[in-house]
Amino acid sequence: MSAATDAILSRLTTLHPKVIDLSLDRMIALLADLGDPQRAIPPAIHIAGTNGKGSTQAMIRAGLESAGLRVHAYTSPHLAYFNERIRLAGALIGDAALADTLAEVEAVNAGRPITFFEVTTAAAFLAFSRTPADFTLLEVGLGGRLDATNVIDRPRLCAITPVSIDHTQYLGETLPEIAGEKAGILKRGVPCVVARQDDAARAVIEARAARLGCALSVAGQHWTAARDGDALVFQDERGLLDLPLPVLPGPHQIDNAGTAIACLRELGLGQDQAAAAVTRADWPARMQRLTHGPLAQAAAARGCELWLDGGHNPAGGAAVAATLAAMPRRPTHLVCGMLNTKDVSGYMRALAPVAASLTAVTIPGEAATLPAAATQAAAARAGIPAASAPDVGAAVATLSAAHPGARLLVCGSLYLAGRVLRDNG
Structure with missing residues (x-):
């Protein structure tokens, strides 16, 4: 990462006294001044949840790219370098483009209070709006309802990975409260894939989906994913897929793979893309x-x-x-x-x-x-x-x-x- 990018990122951390201050007001105002780039990005797949968001997104991306589709992806936090957060049409954003985009957003923001995550998310939307692609994968940073990514009026698809207790100081003390924040990404009429959930979390998600008319594809109800020996067996209303085991290690990756495959099926993709999702995904620092x-x-x-x-x-x-x-x-x-x-x-x-x-x-x-x-x-x-x-x-x-x-x-x-x-x- 360049020295120029380092300097800008350092300045952006000083714009708000809090690291986290969940609100959409600052984000909406900045995006409006930037020309609302979030309205010009390719169709979005918005992913919330407590655990598994990154792995699920990596598998969806692998499946989409195997079909020859160009995919933007936004993730957080980064591991080694900030560039990891913004992937443009399959490639990590370059140092020069990142520095230029951050500088432009910094200038438009003009020193107004805004959190680091909000201002850098705005930069990601700006970069996505200027690079042609077929899909945009958006990983929620924290919660969902008030997360800076939740400014997309109508995503193509939503997904909610397993919800559990975390970030209670921001999202609530109970599982239903936290699930309500995650379900805040649902938009009227937009379908949503739901991973296996605790009953209390699933009930909250289903209730919000019913109010908004969102068609749900729920693990255990509309699809299943399970290990059978050395194979992953996925079944939904369209049929059964006999697939390799995920290259990402761990029994929990079976569930994440199921969520990713259910998303790919919702997008009309088939067995070849499902197989690519589980065999080509790469997601560092997960076992x-x-x-x-x-x-x-x-x-x-x-x-x-x-x-x-x-x-x-x-x-x-x-x-x-x-x-x-x-x-x-x-x-x-x-x-x-x-x-x-x-x-x-x-x-x-x-x-x-x-x-x-x-x-x-x-x-x-x-x-x-x-x-x-x-x-x-x-x-x-x-x-x-x-x-x-x-x-x-x-x-x-x-x-x-x-x-x-x-x-x-x-x-x-x-x-x-x-x-x-x-x-x-």
């Missing part, structure tokens, strides 16, 4: 095996595997635990850093059955990081033998020396995962 770079080499020198995952809430922890339980048996030692805004205890409880130990680290450069000592204490309360280390490199070195042949998993935060990907090359 990703690291095989290159200094960290991976340090682990491999002692016969250890090194894995990386950015899940950060209890549902994410449960997904990681299920993935580890399904892998070949090997002691798993965690290197964990988390933010102080997360349900750390819930995350630790989910992982306790599969963790041989946990080494806590502080996430460098993150103001909201949980100190390593606090993460260590939370792990100990959950029954995980815990220690701390000054950084990930030190933790990997110590663990690989003490436990040759083990599986090492760096986990707890996408921000930590991004730091690892940058440092590991």
Whole structure:
């Protein structure tokens, strides 16, 4: 990323006293001054949910692109570089185009209070409006109803991945409250694919869809996706698809694949695109095996595997635990850093059955990081033998020396995962 882009992004973080301030007023005003670029983007597929949004979007994109379609994609947060958030017709936005677009939006905003996510989302809409494509994939940043992406008057399709408890300080304390915020992306008459949900969350989504006349395609009612040996079997009202297993590891990816395939079917695509969705998707830091770079080499020198995952809430922890339980048996030692805004205890409880130990680290450069000592204490309360280390490199070195042949998993935060990907090359 260029120095010019770094400078602009740094300035944009200073425009609002809060990192998160859910509202659409500032976003709508800025977009109006920019000529409402969100109204000129290709047909949008809008994706909300607590977990699985990114993986589901990656699979939808792989399926669409296999049909020769050009696809814009917007995701957040980025891992290593901001460019990852904006994909134009299949390629990450270039440094020069990113700097120019951000500078234009910054000038039009003229110093008015606006959050970093809002102003950069406006830049994404501007870039999308100026590059021809067939579809735009929009991942909600937080919630849905008041998220900066929720300014699309009429998307082509909506999707809601599994809803669970997270971001309670912004979205509400209960599952129905949070589901109501996620369901806020629904628009009158626009179809929506709904992943497998807790009954309370599904009831809220179905009630809003009924009020708006949205046709729902609901997991367990209108379609199913399940593993059958070494195959993924998807079935809906159009028929049955016998597909390869997802290349993204973990039992939870079966559900994400089902949601993606249901979206592709809603768009009229068939078996070839569904197969591409599960076999060609790439989504870093979701149970990703690291095989290159200094960290991976340090682990491999002692016969250890090194894995990386950015899940950060209890549902994410449960997904990681299920993935580890399904892998070949090997002691798993965690290197964990988390933010102080997360349900750390819930995350630790989910992982306790599969963790041989946990080494806590502080996430460098993150103001909201949980100190390593606090993460260590939370792990100990959950029954995980815990220690701390000054950084990930030190933790990997110590663990690989003490436990040759083990599986090492760096986990707890996408921000930590991004730091690892940058440092590991």
